[in-house]
Amino acid sequence: MTLDFGLVALDIISSWIRMILALVLSILFALAVGIWAARSKRAEAVILPLLDIFQSIPILAFFPFVIFAIYGLPGSVLHNFVGANLAVIILIFTSMSWNIAFGVYEAVKAIPQDYIDLLSVTQASSWQRIRSLYIPASMSRVAYNTQISWAVGLFFLAASEIISEGQGGAGEQIPIPYGIGVGAAAFPPASADYALLIAGIVVAVVIWRYLFLRAFALWSEKFKMMEEPRDVHRDPITRFYSYVNHRAVSKLFLIAHGMGVSRFTSTITRFRRGLKYAVLIFLLLIALLLLSALSHAGGVNLGGLPSWSEVVTDELGILYALGVSFVRVWYVYAICVAIGLPLGIAISLNFKLYDAVSPVLEVISSVPAPILLPVIVLIPVLGGSSEAVAALVIMLAIIWYIIFNVMAGVRTLPADLKDLPNVYRTGRLAAWRNVYLPGALTGFVTGSITAIGGAWNALIIAEYFNPLGSSVPLTEVGSGIGKAIAIATNSADYLTLTLAVASMTALIVGFNLVVWRRLYNRVTKRYTYNR
Template sequence: MRETEVVPVAGEGGFPSRAVWRRPGLRWVDVLVAAALVALLYGLLRLAPGLNAPFLPGQAPSSVSTDPSHLPYYAMRSLLRMFAALVASVLFTFVYATAAARLRRAERVLLPVLDILQSVPVLGFLSVTVTAFINLFPGSELGLECASIFAIFTAMAWNMTFAFYYSLTSQPRDLDEGSRVMRLTKWQRFWQLDVPSGMIPLVWNGMMSFGGAWFFLAASESISVLNHTYALPGMGSYAAAAISKGDLGGVGIAVAVMVLMVIGVNVVFWRPMVAWSERFRVEESEAAERPRSLVLDLLRRSSVPELIGRPLRPAGRALERWTRPFGLAEHPLARPAVRERTGDVFFAGAVAVLVLFGAWKALGYVQSTVGLGEFGHAFAVGAATFGRVVLLLIVATVVWVPIGVWIGMNPKVTRFAQPVVQVLASFPANFLFPFATALFVAWGISLDIGSVLLMALGAQWYILFNVIAGASAIPSDLREAMTGFQVGGALRWGSFILPAIFPYYVTGGITAAGGAWNASIVAEVVAYGQHHLTATGLGAYIAQATSTGDFPKILVGIVVMAVYVVGLNRLLWRRLYRLAESRYAM
């Protein structure tokens, strides 16, 4: 914040009689930031009319124009949807992860529900929500926009929620005790302790989730449900139209525009966020080199952000006063054991009744339509997808953990590698599926094998990004201690590096597994022109059922995928989470 300049003014006899408080004049950086803000507001106003355009489901176009002159407008519409979904994901993360971490009884329900939500594919949400949103806004394209944003939200929110939940559960006890000694309210604790302590993993996982959402942009903008296709103006629908026409030139143009978009978002938004989040790093020694951002430097030098935020300060102080009657911040474990045990029995019983009732109704619906034997077929094809997911996780771990540690522990490497990794991770790999399909056809490669590669393009980055975040979050004083004691080789990896990044790897592994299951929806059924390849798997099963509007099979596929994902999480990832909390939390 810029200091106010005090200028003495001479009075009688040459002695200063008063001081004039004068602010520095308008500078070029203020003009630049203000102009960028005005341009942003102007773009939003230009896009607003298209969001509420007239819309009739029976007359809606099934594709968009592939004229390259429309690409700037399509790019802006896609970016607006992505950032709207990001804002919704952050709000959901703050509420859901905080409830799961601070409410012991709710945690036992919220975490399994989060596992199930992560396992439900984007097409599964779309098949249910599209009709609901269209009916919510009849005659307006806003309903379809909300359905698209909600689909993108489902591709972002779960990873961010898991990351923030772990940061809350692994907070150092001394910080918790300090918040209680200072008698912070729950609102103050959240903004002064919970959010700052989780900011670094939240930013990195938000960046990864944003990149993963690009992968499902085509599915969320060119929606095929109930034997009908709804197309919204955007880069995803443009690529889908070019792919359906077999226009490799149009796909190439879409790829080039997407690369520019990803680089632009990284430079203007994510790179400043990564640099800004470094202020929340907890360590005793200063890092030798921290991430820098030209955009963040400009914002810090400008007084425009301060002028915008000044009117919000009274509201924040008022909220702090209003939340004090709701109680002070206390550790989530500080509850009477007897009361908690009695309440747990009642709470678990109520939840069990609701779950059993829902399961009974669902089974009755499946039995009256396709029969319960359909579950056997779905589990059989799901085993093939499960094998692909396990293979992907093993290969991604062996390949990306050493690379992620090398990038995260070398600030100079991070400065150059992070934008490259961000571009690779953010680029929607399904835009490349037509080229992969052409190669598979030319070389005679079965999609049963090739789909592993296609799934990896959309899921492996979760492991890499979390490992980079974990390695970069290692305090500098610990690194200096290891170097000072000349600890190297296998001992350094086994006693220092792997334990330090283990919690982050678990977060990356569980989200990579969920992302791989989700990616199977678009990786096990690919098409280019007249070529249509289908693999044996649960993803292809759900994709085909969604395109034809077969709700019983959609329900069966989603339930089976949820069983696979939740079962893997319960048997493997949750145990690793507890191990990370008990032994490897710093």
């Protein structure tokens, strides 16, 4: 057997080029939208809730529509190599940009009034303000958030490349010949080429991390204008994950500050505003269903729109699958909490362990879980159980959010607080119950929100994996919304796809607003450490 170094290299380079293009696009978008929202009250009122919604919906589920809209439309000028790649890049872009946009928004919002007054006094033009103040002030946030966005983006890159392979089953092959997702789907699992691909990805991740992401973060430090509390023991991951943590907290409260209302009332208003959007989405969905049903009943055939009964029965099947997936997401999440929460706390309480373990975790966490699926299927302990395979893939995709956010939460606790159990020799149990667990809680909830979101995305790969469109899929769970979406995508069944994606989105957005947001507000109120 000969190793195909050239092909593996081509896969990695193609993927990286897509990622870099998406990143550039994301940063430009984030600067524009973030600065706009921060400097205009009216823009802020529209942009923030939208960013919030986009951040929580399962973007991956929309990929088939993106592919269809850009590449698949009959007679499209983009029905070629460019269009296919554009669809992938747009998907990665949508996964990366919200996070960076929030960072820019907060950075600009946090610029001390004195600086803005200074520019007013010197009568700087808008463009001068943007160039000389807003962009530099956002730079360090952009750099930190880029590190997170990159890891998230890799997941979406791999997943979308795999999905676009699968679409070949429905019709012609989509012209994405190279990519890490393509490689993972095409190389036989347990082959030397596949192993080489994984090794190549790890090397690429490490090189990229240290040559670019870290350098970018360090370079951007010089733009920091405000004194920020510095950890005694600072390293890039602590800083950026503590930043995620901090971002989520400040997201809620900085806005209050900017609006000049009390924190509490503003949180309530934001909650109400968010609710309005959720209702809007629900209404849109219902309208969509009604429209399709009515048009059929009225004898108007708008190009094969489905009958009402079809909609209902499909939707019922989808609701069942959604229920199964809901349970799946939550039990896997529970396992991740049981492992990640104590692990995260234990690691960050011990300096030596922290220094030894965190770079390793950092690298493992950046290998996108979908890439590993072909080899996970072969793990003997799982006994070929598709449920176990799905659980493990989801776990590998999300456990990092919990571990890293918990680590960041514990590390930002002041040293004196961590010494407290020592001063009073309280014993381990009392220390965990009174200090470490409550201290980690804010980070834990932030991490949980992201983890649950990630789990819904991971379902689409984890529940059904059949990239080459063979008659026997590599793995396939009994039922699940991810499976429904994957199969509908492969067979170009846009009705089922629409219903599945819409119900899933509605469930997630609704759940976020009703459960997470409230929980988050309660937790940050009491469990944020500020003296």
